[in-house]
Each structure stands twice: as structure tokens, then as C-alpha cells.
Amino acid sequence: MKKCLDGRYLVFTRYPDGIDGKWFYQKDCPAHAPSWIKTQAHVSQGGKRTINYVTGADAATLAWLGNQACIEVHSWLSRTRNLLHPDWAVFDLDPAPPAGFAEAVHTAWLLKDLLDDLNLSSCVKTSGGAGLHVYVPVRPIYTYQQTRDFVHAIGRILQKRHPDHITLQRPVAQRTGKVYIDYLQNGAGKTMAAPYSPRPLARAPVSVPLTWSMLTSHKTVYGITNVEEWLGRGDEAFWSVLCSRQVLPALR
DNA sequence: GCGGTAC
């Protein structure tokens, strides 16, 4: 089966001095990296810079990255063969205190119900923080503008139905106590934390794919720290949904 | 973490 990071540009955050020390993003694979790391040259838009993005992450690559003190792995929403056409439309659900994980779970279920009504498949993973990521697989025939408009439109419907619980407002101050649906993550060059990416926080929480039936506000879901416990449970279903590449209905 | 540069 095609892995969900195959052919995707990856971006890393590195913490050579630990999570409390200096950190930095890294996009450009260093020249001294082993030759078996898969990369692809990419000319950045506007700026006349070429970046050799790491594409895909097999076990050996992840091991090398780990030794480079990479903690977070972020990936593009499109793949190298079709960079302008994402194959994931993503809903980034970000609860603003005092809203938390339970509110994100509630919003995710509202979203799933709406997507079900539209006959669209979807899957969910924790962000590793208090939020959730909901993915709708799409055939790579839409532009980022189109998937962004789609996620925006769905977000507006939910926000209108549940104005006290959901917001699309950018300014942080206007999100207090609500779940922010960040539709703007659907854009060229934007990235999402990859499945199983750790976060640079105490106890190293991980972004974990879940089956919908596993998604409850129970403690055992929120703040997962032990990846092994979950391997072979949620991931297979998650990846099979991601690989289904269901077509979005007509976007207007 | 590590290569590149400046002293």
C-alpha cells in the first residue's frame, strides 16, 4: 500500500539542545545527508531559492532524522507528482481555552455527521496538542484554492449552526472558548503535522490516527504518549481512507 | 547536530 507520506515534501523542526533549547525549522536536506535519503529539488515561489525537500519517510530515513534531533515532521497536502493538486482536504480543529479537547471532539463529530450527509469519507487524528485534524481524501484534480473554498464552506455551515461553539475567526482574541476551524491550512507550501509526529512537549505527545469509533473525550485518547499501544489499531483504517481518494462533489 | 566561516 502506498504510504501516506510517500512523495510528499516534508518539513522538520529540530531541537539539538532539547525541547527547552534553541530550535529551528529545516526544509532543505543538508548536503552531508546520506545519499539514500530521497529528496526532490524545489524552486521556492518568488524567492530564487532551491530547496531539496526530503520526500517520504521510511524507517531508515526516520532513524537518521531522529539522530539529527528532528522532533516534528510536517508534510505538504499534495505529492511531488502533482504539487498543485492536494489529495487531502484538511480541517484543523483548534480549541481556544477554556475550550479544550472535549470541545474539539464534539466539533469533529458535528463535522463528520455533515460529511457523512454529503457522502464524503473522512478520518481523524489527534494533533498531539488539544486539537484534532480531520482529513477528507480527494482525487488530486482540485487546486488548493478549491479545497480551501470547500473546507471554508463546510466550516461556515457548522459555524452558522453552532455559533457558540465554533469560530472561523483568525484573531486569537476572538476565538475564546470556541473551536477554531483553520481552513487556511489548505494552501500550497502549507504543512500539517504528519501522522505519528511527536510534539516538542513534556511526555512527547504524538499526533495519532484514530478510527472514528475511538474518538471520545476520554483521557485515554487525549494526550496519548505511547505510540506502540495504538499501532495496528487506528492506523490501518486511517490509511485506507486516505488512499480512497474520494471525489469531492461539485465545488461552488 | 553539524558544516562553514572568522578570528
Place this chain on the structure above:
DNA sequence: GTACCGCAACGCTAC
């Protein structure tokens, strides 16, 4: 030798 430095960077939204 050792000290310091870079390691991303842009579109979209709100004001």
C-alpha cells in the same frame, strides 16, 4: 582551535 552562525519565509485575513 574555538567561537559563532544558520538551519523557513508567505499568503491570506483583519484592521
Place this chain on the structure above:
DNA sequence: GTAGCG
């Protein structure tokens, strides 16, 4: 235009 946001 500039600042905020991710």
C-alpha cells in the same frame, strides 16, 4: 498599507 496568524 501594516499587523497578525499559522
